[in-house]
Amino acid sequence: MATFSPAFLDELRERLTLSEIIGKRLKLTRAGREFKGCCPFHNEKTPSFYVNDDKKFFHCFGCGAHGDVIGFTMRHDGQSFPEAIENLASQAGMSVPKDTPVERERYDREKQLINLLERATVFFEDQLREPAGREARSYLLGRGLSDEAQRRFRLGYAPTDAQALIRKLTAEGFTLPDMLAVGLIKKAEDRPDHYSFFRNRVIFPVADRRGQTVAFGGRVMGEGEPKYLNSPDHALFHKGKLLYGLSRARGASAQGQPLIVVEGYMDVIALVEAGYIGALAPLGTALTEDQLTLLWKLLPPESARDPQRDYSPILCFDGDNAGIRAAARGVERALPLLTPTQTARVAYLPAGEDPDSLLKASGRGAMQAILDQAKPMVDVLWDLALAGRRLQTPEERATATKALRQKVSAIRDESLKKLYQDEVDKRLAALFHWTPPTAQKRPQNDRKTYSKDGKNTTFSPSISPLSRRQPSPAQALRERVLLALMLNHPSLFQDFGDDLASIGFSTPHFEALRQQLVHYFTAIPHETLDAAALYRHLSLGDGAKGAPRGLTDVLSEATYMHAGFARPDRSIEQARQGWKSIWNKYLQEQLQIDLQAAGRLWHEDPSDLNLSRLMSLRQQMEGLAQESDDQVAGDGDKDLAHTV
Ligand SMILES: [Zn+2]
Known part of the structure; x- marks a missing residue:
């Protein structure tokens, strides 16, 4: 590591004005012979950070931060001691004494490559403004990045012409071996020439913590693989040790x-x-x-x-x-x-x-x-x-x-x-010590059909007990409406009986009623479905055990005020539309729970099986959302359906 003589360091401090260096990083106001501002090292609203140019130090009365210009630069900019010296020396117009010829050489070499990378950045930036970059520019605008933002992030464009960058950099005096060394170009395998690593891509310069470009990311224009391409690692760039946005993010915490x-x-x-x-x-x-x-x-x-x-x-x-x-x-x-x-x-x-x-x-x-x-x-x-x-x-x-x-x-x-x-x-x-509510039992075969209309996708969800909670009020309301629809319009069972049989309701007395309905319907011939007979059976007949509470609750204003289409006097067509809409939402909510469980499972074990389960669930979710949109588009009673 470099060492610096005390004389050199003294001269460095002498040549720099502390308040000027600090004033570039935060707002300072004059306070007598000193300057003051809000401390960058702790969170404060009223200034307790003082800068004294005569004594050449800063001091914070809030957190006790204290130091000279070198200490400030190191701490504020997250630089090492030699980095801070290097940086400050260049601001002071001083050259840094180097210990050994080897270090001197390494330092010069680094400078040279940084300079090369900077010139390449400028080339890409310029190309974005050229006619060749028009498509890239409109792509960026389309993604909401204004001209100003494009400049701020120094975005660029690598043209399709694989020689353009080489011609430009060669004309500026850079050599092919240097371009190769930082991954800007590649050597052709079958011919003696070189070509640009990035072609027809939007370019994102990647800066090190000092804000110097050390690498590039390139996003392909249109189709093509890979979508994103990064510079290969080289002497100044190790992708596992750097983060995009680093130089800006350094000031974030403060x-x-x-x-x-x-x-x-x-x-x-x-x-x-x-x-x-x-x-x-x-x-x-x-x-x-x-x-x-x-x-x-x-x-x-x-x-x-x-x-x-x-x-x-x-x-x-x-x-x-x-x-x-x-x-x-x-x-x-x-x-x-x-x-x-x-x-x-x-x-x-x-x-x-x-x-x-x-x-x-x-x-x-x-x-x-x-x-x-x-x-x-x-x-x-x-x-x-x-x-x-x-x-x-x-x-x-x-x-x-x-x-x-x-x-x-x-x-x-x-x-x-x-x-x-x-x-x-x-x-x-x-x-x-947690015990699951009894109503959280799954239907016996534990398989569901989430989509009718021929798609008929089935799966066996893996249900985590953690994912089954108390029914939400919306869920309980949907269960109530589905029961009312089936009770008042029993002919719905012909089309939607499988729906009703395939699920378990989460509210206990609704679940009891659902089971009785399914038993009743499967026991009698379909052509004799009749609301009055059904009501008599449930309230008076053998099936009446435990039903009356569910029955009177379901067939009440508490239900109809949310879902008018469930009233007995509505047409069968209104009832059908209502069923489809509520059923869709019911499934979406169930599916959402399964999705979360599948997501957690996939975190735990990112296997192909778990991935395909997750993707299948997502597809089903999209399908349901689509169906739901279609229904709303062609739904006459949508105000009512929407309430539930
Ligand atoms: Zn402070």
Whole structure:
């Protein structure tokens, strides 16, 4: 490591004006012979951070931060000592003395490559403004990125012409071996020439923590594989050790912004545009240990943290399958590294959404709601270990307990591990005293048909006991309406009897009535279906045990005020439309529960089987939503149907 003579350091401090250097990073106002501002190292509203140019130091009366220009640069910009010196020397117009010829050479070499990468960035930026880049530009505009935003993120375009970059950089005096060294070009296998690594792609420059471009990400225009391509690793770039957005995110904590890890370039850009400057993304891989450590280094030191605030980075992943898998891997990666001051939270986006699409469709409020719901590590761990498990028998509980313990044991910090263990034990004890309501029984064959009309997709859902909760009020209302429809219009049974037979209601007296209805209908010839006979049978006949309460409850204003189409005097056609609409919503809600369970199962065990189950459920969900839209489009009684 370089050492610097005291004389050199003194001269450096002498040549720089402290308030000028600090004034570039935060707002300072004059206060007598000093300057003051809000401290960048702790969270405050009234300034207690003072800068004294005569004495050449800064001091914060709030958190005690104190130092000179070098210390400020190191701490504020997250630079090492030699980096800070290097940086400040260039601002002071001084050249840094180098220890050895070898170091000098390495330093010059690095400078040269950084310069080359910077010129390539400019080339790509220029190409985006050229006619060749028109399509790329309109693609970016189409994704909501204004000209100004394109410039801010230094977006560019790599033209289809595989020689254009080489010609340009050669003309500027750069050599092919250097271009090869940083992965800008490749050598042709069958010919003696070279060609550009990125062709016909939108270019995202990737900067190191000092803001210097060290690599590029390229998104293909139109169809083509791979969709995203990153520079290969080289002397200045190791994709597992860098995060996209790093240089900007360094200031996030000091400004009260959370660090948010998302999946892709576009997500980072969308978040920064929405004001979340702490957005970062790994570079096409799952989050590595190095990247997690890098994240934690961006946080203020413990002494400068506001104890009311949760600083832990939020790992935020797309709701799609790749996203769920990445989140699970990120958590596995993080567990061993957790300490009381180094932890993380996890936020899941709605299925099919990423931060970019969510912000566009629903705005900042929707994103903030997702971030506010970020789960602490202990909850994430709990979900991962118990997803999709049955916990009915002692053996099943023992297995679940073991799985949880195993996860907890991955934590290396002993005191934290102990606290996790205590918490998990407490939750297990509470969980095992939990008894499922009887009405949560599944139908006997445990197979459902979610879609009629020929599609007839069946599956065997794996139901976690955790996923079955008390029925929601909406669910209970739907059960009530379905029963009223069947009671007042028994001929519906011909078409929808299978629906009614295939489910179990969650409200006990509704479930009793459902079973009686199914028994009655299957026992009598269909042509004699008659509402009055049915009512007599249920209220007076052999089947009357326990029914009257359900009957009078169901056939009441409490039902009809929400669903007029269920009234006895409505036409059979109105009743049919009503059934379809309510049934669809009922299935959507059930399916949503199964989807969540399947999602957790997939976290736990990302096997092909679990993946195909999850995807099949998603498809069914989309199918139902589509059917539901179609119904609304052609539904005369939609106001009423919508209430339920
Ligand atoms: Zn302070």
